Every structure is written in C-alpha cells, then in structure tokens.
Amino acid sequence: MKNLKKLTRKDLKDLKGGGLNDCGAYFPPEPPLPGEPYDCGCNLMWCAKRSACIHQNMYSPQICE
Numbered sequence: 001m002k003n004l005k006k007l008t009r010k011d012l013k014d015l016k017g018g019g020l021n022d023c024g025a026y027f028p029p030e031p032p033l034p035g036e037p038y039d040c041g042c043n044l045m046w047c048a049k050r051s052a053c054i055h056q057n058m059y060s061p062q063i064c065e
Contacts, residue, residue, distance in 0.1 A: 026053050 031051055032038040038046040040053035047054045047064035054064075 027051070028053065 026044070028038065028040070032046070034048065038053075040046055043056055044053035045056050045059045045064075047059065049064050
C-alpha cells in the first residue's frame with residue numbers, strides 16, 4: 001500500500017468520465033428541436049421532458065416522453 005500513486009483532481013475526473021471530455025455534459029449547448037432525436041453519447045439518453053441527457057438506467061418513457 002505504500003507505493004500507491006497519489007491521483008490529482010484532474011486524474012480522478014478523467015477516471016470518472018467527467019472533466020475535459022463531453023461525458024459529463026448533461027445539458028447540450030444546442031438542444032434538439034421538439035420531436036427530434038438527439039445522440040447524447042457516453043451511455044446517456046435524451047429526455048425531452050427534462051431537456052437533458054440522463055443515464056440509461058434512469059430513462060423511462062413515462063418520465064421522458
């Protein structure tokens with residue numbers, strides 16, 4: 001356990017999927033027009049009622065459509 005490398009804050013964000021890439025972007029800069037599909041990427045799905053990308057395991061048609 002003594003030779004574990006200390007991780008910086010940026011390293012931790014990169015491991016989680018946030019940080020400088022788009023995986024943490026839940027609100028797209030240009031949301032799609034109503035009724036149009038949107039590719040959120042990173043295992044996220046577009047929820048029209050919330051106007052945001054949400055995780056696939058939280059998506060349900062009753063909440064989002």
